[in-house]
Amino acid sequence: MELTIEQLFKGKATRIKEKEYFTTEQYVTPFINSVSKLTNDFIINVKPADQISLTKDGEINFEDVIYNRVWIQGVLPDEYAWDNHKKVISMIYALDTRKPLVKFYTGALNMACLNLCVFNPEMLSVSELEPESAINYSFLRNAISLTDEIHAYLNKLSNIEFKKNDIYADLGHWVDNCIKAKINNGFGTVKLTESTPIDVYKNLFYNDKSKYFTTDDRVDGFTVYNAFTDLITQDKRDLVNKFEKTLLVKDVIGI
Numbered sequence: 001m002e003l004t005i006e007q008l009f010k011g012k013a014t015r016i017k018e019k020e021y022f023t024t025e026q027y028v029t030p031f032i033n034s035v036s037k038l039t040n041d042f043i044i045n046v047k048p049a050d051q052i053s054l055t056k057d058g059e060i061n062f063e064d065v066i067y068n069r070v071w072i073q074g075v076l077p078d079e080y081a082w083d084n085h086k087k088v089i090s091m092i093y094a095l096d097t098r099k100p101l102v103k104f105y106t107g108a109l110n111m112a113c114l115n116l117c118v119f120n121p122e123m124l125s126v127s128e129l130e131p132e133s134a135i136n137y138s139f140l141r142n143a144i145s146l147t148d149e150i151h152a153y154l155n156k157l158s159n160i161e162f163k164k165n166d167i168y169a170d171l172g173h174w175v176d177n178c179i180k181a182k183i184n185n186g187f188g189t190v191k192l193t194e195s196t197p198i199d200v201y202k203n204l205f206y207n208d209k210s211k212y213f214t215t216d217d218r219v220d221g222f223t224v225y226n227a228f229t230d231l232i233t234q235d236k237r238d239l240v241n242k243f244e245k246t247l248l249v250k251d252v253i254g255i
Contacts, residue, residue: 003044005032011067014049014095019131021095024067027135031091031104034140035074038089043073043114047239049096068096071239075109080144082151084111089143093129094240100129101187104139105243108150113211115229116246119153122146124243126185156255160221164205167219170253171201177252183244190244192232192252200227225249 011024032042047069053061073090080087085108092103104125107118118124123146125139162170174197183190203210204219204227212227228249232242 001046001048003046005042005044007062008044008046008067008070008072010062011046011065011070014066014068016095016100021100021129021131024070027093027102028070028072028091030135030137031072031140032074034137035089038144039074039076041075041077043075045071045236045239069094069239071242073109081111083154085109085117085150085154086111088116089140090243092240092242093135095129097187097240099187100131101240102127102129102135103240103243104137104143106143106146106148107243107246110226110229113226113230113233115226115233116242117150117154117225117229118243118246119149119250121183121247123148124185124247126187128187153250153255154222157221157225160224160255162219162221162224164217164219167201167204167224171197173254174200174252177254178248181248181251183248185244190241190248192245192248196228196231197252199231200224203227203230221253221255224253225255228253 008028009025013023014021046067049066049068053064055061071090071092073088076087076089088107088109090105090107094101105118106123107116109115110117127136129135175194178192178194178196181191203212204214207213212223212230229246232245
């Protein structure tokens with residue numbers, strides 16, 4: 001569910017298994033205040049608590065709502081952009097996971113489709129979200145100055161060319177890589193499903209409604225990469241592991 005900042009701030013404090021957690025506004029205000037020095041462009045997605053109250057009209061009652069998972073992307077201005085990709089500084093927190101957590105990361109958004117692009121695991125910070133405790137926002141102090149490899153990888157992808165027959169042969173390797181490739185930051189294992197490369201293949205060569213569909217027998221690496229990341233970015237069920245799943249794409253297709 002996509003929200004405005006005003007709607008986000010109405011998220012109430014909650015108790016989960018006798019542990020008390022602050023209001024949404026208390027958690028996100030330091031992040032928004034810090035990133036607002038650079039941008040006023042925020043993309044906000046949330047997962048409300050499973051049980052929510054409704055107004056008389058059957059709409060979500062934003063005056064009485066709890067957000068268990070929050071994902072905020074601060075999209076930086078054009079001076080930080082390259083090749084239609086804008087830099088983002090993001091915050092994710094989740095209260096209803098096995099171990100409540102908070103993540104900060106930097107990456108880039110493909111502004112043609114808002115797909116996330118990340119290639120360097122050092123651009124991610126993960127820590128436990130302790131009940132009744134303030135979040136450590138120290139990652140934000142150096143977020144802008146962190147050296148990333150996004151530009152170099154995007155250039156590399158644009159210069160890679162896949163033949164349809166090669167992708168047909170590579171498909172088995174991609175599936176095998178999805179089985180083997182994983183990331184664990186101490187908060188559970190993150191993987192791509194084995195069906196992900198098959199869905200990518202369908203969107204490239206069979207699904208004529210896909211924005212990545214082509215009738216050519218050759219396709220560049222940038223298109224293949226975005227066919228993967230589109231599935232991750234558009235997955236509304238998982239707000240927590242966008243960075244890690246996108247990072248795995250690099251290993252799955254072998255760049």
